[in-house]
Amino acid sequence: MIRALLLALLLPLSAQADTLRMAVTTSFENSGLAEVLLPRIAADTGVEVQLVVVGTGQALRLGAAGDVDAVLVHARAAEEAFVAEGHAPYRRPIMYNDFVLVGPASDPADLARATDAADALARIAATRAPFVSRGDDSGTHQAELALWNAAGITPDGPWYRPVGAGMGAALNTAVGMGAYVLADRASWLNFGNRGGMAIAFEGDPALFNQYSFLPIDPARHPTVNAPAAAVVESWLTSDTARQVIDGYRVAGQQLFTFNAE
Secondary structure, eight states: OHHHHHHHHHGGGGGGOOEEEEEEEHHHHHHTTHHHHHHHHHHHHSOEEEEEEEOHHHHHHHHHTTOSSEEEEOOHHHHHHHHHTTSSSOOEEEEEEEEEEEEETTOTTOGGGOSSHHHHHHHHHHHTOOEEEOOSSOHHHHHHHHHHHHHTOOOOSTTEEEOOSOHHHHHHHHHHHTOEEEEEHHHHHTOOOOTTEEEEEOOOGGGEEEEEEEEOOTTTOTTSOHHHHHHHHHHHTSHHHHHHHHHOEETTEEOOEEOOO
């Protein structure tokens, strides 16, 4: 109801809404989808979306400060807390993909025999195989920590390497070290420097990766461009967006699945 009322009030102002500053995750940017979506949004709505590419944690901090007009991130617990704190009136799911564990093709921790993602991480810890962590409070980092927690393991030691960087940098580090790393499937498929690395484990429902749109509340931050956020949200949840998102492929593989309601 709140979402419908906001859209009804703000959409008539769309002629004024020509620029949207949106904080997005590095994994979204690395996927290449933005290069397809943004020109189409501009052509269909007249809104130019300017991306601020950071980890989910930093994206939400920018939103909480009113420094962006909206965020597109993938960490549900953090998003729900963001809404509860009054920074956004709601979170709206847009699309999903999944996480995968990438590692050396030789698979020294034998992840191919793992029963689930927690078991896969337990095998990495047991063998002390090198593991690269984003270490940056991103959605991917938060998902990784949740998986370690599910495995009952606190990763520590020289085999565990937090890099405090984005998805592309983490993948490059993992390739250079011959290490395992958690990545979203889209970033991995769009990554060029594979260097003998491959997906070592995939398919656990725990690796589900939802992306959601959160408009910053103009009642909390009057300077945000709420009309532009409403216009872009309307486009992102449209049948046109479904066709563009579901139709985006790399090497013949679909990278995201639209699930907006």
